[in-house]
Amino acid sequence: MESIAKCALPDTKGKYGKYGGRYVPETLINALEELEALYNKVKTDGKFIAELNDLQKNYNGRETPLTFAERLTKRYGKAKIYLKREDLCHTGAHKLNNTLGQILLAKRLGKKRIIAETGAGQHGVATATVCAKFGLKCEIFMGETDIERQEMNVYRMKMLGAKVWPVSSGSRTLKDATNEAIRDWVANVKDTFYIIGSVVGPHPYPQIVRDFQSVIGNETYSQIFRAEGRLPTYVLACVGGGSNAMGMFHRFINEDVKLIGVEAAGLGIESGKHCASLTLGKEAIFQGMRTYVLQDEDGQINEVYSVSAGLDYPGVGPEHSFLKDTQRVEYVSVTDDEALKAAIDLSRYEGILPALESAHAVAYLEHLMPETREDEIVIVNVSGRGDKDLNTIIMFMEDKLK
Amino acid sequence: MNLSQYIDDVNKKEEKALSVFLTAGFPFKDIFADTALSVLDSGADLLELGIPFSDPLADGPVIQHSSQVALENKVNIKSVLEYTSKIKSKTSKPVVLMGYANPVLNYGREKFFSDAADAGADGVIIPDVPIDEYDEFYESNRGLLDTVMLTTPFSSAERIRKADELSRGFVYCVSIYGTTGQRTSFSKETLQAIEETRKMIKKNKMMIGFGISSPESIRSIAPFCDGVIVGSAIIKKLFELDKGKGLSEIADYVKDLKEACMEG
Numbered sequence: 001m002e003s004i005a006k007c008a009l010p011d012t013k014g015k016y017g018k019y020g021g022r023y024v025p026e027t028l029i030n031a032l033e034e035l036e037a038l039y040n041k042v043k044t045d046g047k048f049i050a051e052l053n054d055l056q057k058n059y060n061g062r063e064t065p066l067t068f069a070e071r072l073t074k075r076y077g078k079a080k081i082y083l084k085r086e087d088l089c090h091t092g093a094h095k096l097n098n099t100l101g102q103i104l105l106a107k108r109l110g111k112k113r114i115i116a117e118t119g120a121g122q123h124g125v126a127t128a129t130v131c132a133k134f135g136l137k138c139e140i141f142m143g144e145t146d147i148e149r150q151e152m153n154v155y156r157m158k159m160l161g162a163k164v165w166p167v168s169s170g171s172r173t174l175k176d177a178t179n180e181a182i183r184d185w186v187a188n189v190k191d192t193f194y195i196i197g198s199v200v201g202p203h204p205y206p207q208i209v210r211d212f213q214s215v216i217g218n219e220t221y222s223q224i225f226r227a228e229g230r231l232p233t234y235v236l237a238c239v240g241g242g243s244n245a246m247g248m249f250h251r252f253i254n255e256d257v258k259l260i261g262v263e264a265a266g267l268g269i270e271s272g273k274h275c276a277s278l279t280l281g282k283e284a285i286f287q288g289m290r291t292y293v294l295q296d297e298d299g300q301i302n303e304v305y306s307v308s309a310g311l312d313y314p315g316v317g318p319e320h321s322f323l324k325d326t327q328r329v330e331y332v333s334v335t336d337d338e339a340l341k342a343a344i345d346l347s348r349y350e351g352i353l354p355a356l357e358s359a360h361a362v363a364y365l366e367h368l369m370p371e372t373r374e375d376e377i378v379i380v381n382v383s384g385r386g387d388k389d390l391n392t393i394i395m396f397m398e399d400k401l402k
Numbered sequence: 403m404n405l406s407q408y409i410d411d412v413n414k415k416e417e418k419a420l421s422v423f424l425t426a427g428f429p430f431k432d433i434f435a436d437t438a439l440s441v442l443d444s445g446a447d448l449l450e451l452g453i454p455f456s457d458p459l460a461d462g463p464v465i466q467h468s469s470q471v472a473l474e475n476k477v478n479i480k481s482v483l484e485y486t487s488k489i490k491s492k493t494s495k496p497v498v499l500m501g502y503a504n505p506v507l508n509y510g511r512e513k514f515f516s517d518a519a520d521a522g523a524d525g526v527i528i529p530d531v532p533i534d535e536y537d538e539f540y541e542s543n544r545g546l547l548d549t550v551m552l553t554t555p556f557s558s559a560e561r562i563r564k565a566d567e568l569s570r571g572f573v574y575c576v577s578i579y580g581t582t583g584q585r586t587s588f589s590k591e592t593l594q595a596i597e598e599t600r601k602m603i604k605k606n607k608m609m610i611g612f613g614i615s616s617p618e619s620i621r622s623i624a625p626f627c628d629g630v631i632v633g634s635a636i637i638k639k640l641f642e643l644d645k646g647k648g649l650s651e652i653a654d655y656v657k658d659l660k661e662a663c664m665e666g
Binding site for chain 2: 013021022023024025026027029030169170175179182183186187188189190282283284285286287288293295297298299300301
């Protein structure tokens with residue numbers, strides 16, 4: 001957090017245009033107001049920023065490299081490809097950037113108990129990690145479907161001393177885990193801090209998470225100038241809730257850079273089994289925010305699908321909805337198969353096994369690269385590493401790539 | 403007769419108003435209107451008609467489940483409004499619609515307020531539209547429906563006053579930290595906070611809801627309010643309802659609740 005948001009958004013009501021806001025039961029208002037007041041104070045407080053920067057460097061391992069992808073670049077013979085290596089963060093994804101910031105807020109509020117939702121388990125692990133480091137009680141809500149497909153992360157959370165609550169309502173994925181975390185927070189708001197894992201939920205969470213994640217884009221900006229002496233032409237990131245993408249895009253919003261967010265098309269946009277909220281969703285009020293959401297004709301939230309548990313969410317951060325409407329960011333989607341293939345390609349060309357979430361951003365290179373020129377630069381945010389997805393990838397390889 | 407007038411008339415008889423929350427179309431779509439009318443005939447003064455939603459954040463497991471069943475029964479806003487007209491054609495008691503913001507947003511707010519008023523609904527409660535979002539969300543209501551805003555015993559004085567200012571019909575005081583569902587008792591701290599809240603509510607009647615499940619809990623909280631709201635406790639009994647059978651047991655239960663409202 002070298003420099004905080006130069007961007008004027010959100011406004012004082014937490015809105016990004018018409019999106020965002022604070023659509024929650026009255027019981028949570030006090031806690032959100034308290035959090036907002038604290039955050040507005042500490043975001044310019046030298047001591048807070050110094051403490052966070054120290055943790056980012058000496059605990060999280062920042063800065064993460066910006067790696068030139070030489071063989072992948074040669075493969076396409078077009079623009080130069082660089083990879084931002086969030087997979088090298090402690091715990092294996094960008095998620096710790098945010099949990100380190102939020103745990104410092106929780107500490108300043110004197111909260112003793114931490115709760116969080118998780119999809120792929122990366123945010124659960126990142127939350128359990130900071131709770132272990134700061135000696136706070138940690139409880140994680142996780143959908144039963146995700147518990148099955150991300151078993152290793154469940155063991156990691158338990159190893160770190162967290163309690164994992166299986167959630168059996170609805171589609172038993174990230175959306176339902178988030179509902180359950182919010183219900184728990186409503187009941188225990190006096191002593192509990194809710195660490196939200198993405199740029200979603202009621203104000204001020206989308207702003208706080210974006211600001212803590214903006215370290216990704218800030219570093220990338222300096223690194224590409226060091227390496228190439230100029231701005232990139234394109235910046236790509238995957239979008240589920242959208243925290244790694246917001247963190248990457250934020251620094252470039254006011255620069256002449258094409259920003260592309262890649263959503264999960266699952267089995268294909270036409271199949272109905274996907275989670276491309278910005279591509280096919282409609283405006284909704286959901287989990288405390290106004291934003292694009294996949295819903296049916298009666299305004300009931302859809303059960304969505306992606307092979308990647310971290311993208312498997314029917315909504316998206318409200319700032320992304322704003323950036324879509326204003327056409328500042330282009331939102332596209334790739335299928336499960338494209339992402340799985342990209343994960344294998346990146347492993348074989350660059351020796352980097354990406355998380356299936358991040359593989360969605362990598363997969364879009366297939367569409368983008370033919371349109372680029374040799375004097376252009378493309379940066380892809382590799383938001384996490386793929387060890388957690390090995391089972392899924394191996395099954396796919398046995399099935400399709402014999 | 404409007405909502406606040408109706409509650410006032412009940413209070414003038416030295417009684418607290420009893421409002422019963424039912425999830426529309428639960429448990430059976432075809433007999434729901436009769437179920438609701440039987441609850442009103444047994445002594446409930448108001449009916450809160452729940453519009454089902456896939457992701458009910460403020461609700462505990464009982465109402466969540468009823469909402470899920472109602473959605474499986476294909477209940478949507480259109481069917482809720484049909485129930486409303488049917489019920490209002492047979493009773494003069496108020497019907498207040500209660501639901502989450504998204505189905506209403508999706509239906510079209512202006513159309514919703516106007517169709518609901520045409521169907522005879524008296525008011526609307528949307529727990530995930532707090533006072534901060536009132537102006538924007540209810541802009542097209544233009545007085546068609548009474549709007550009920552929520553407070554908690556731990557809301558700031560400023561917010562309680564604002565909720566009173568924006569509400570019409572009554573102010574809904576949430577009794578506890580937590581989602582809807584049964585609790586055994588209210589702490590002294592809570593009762594004190596509720597008493598303070600009531601002093602600050604000048605313009606409206608105050609009804610208390612969340613966690614009120616029995617005649618005993620009504621007796622403990624009645625001195626601090628103008629009426630009580632019971633939801634999960636009755637929905638739980640409705641689970642056991644099997645096509646008409648069991649309705650008399652629910653009627654008896656509502657009678658007991660109403661009797662507790664008459665002892666203050």
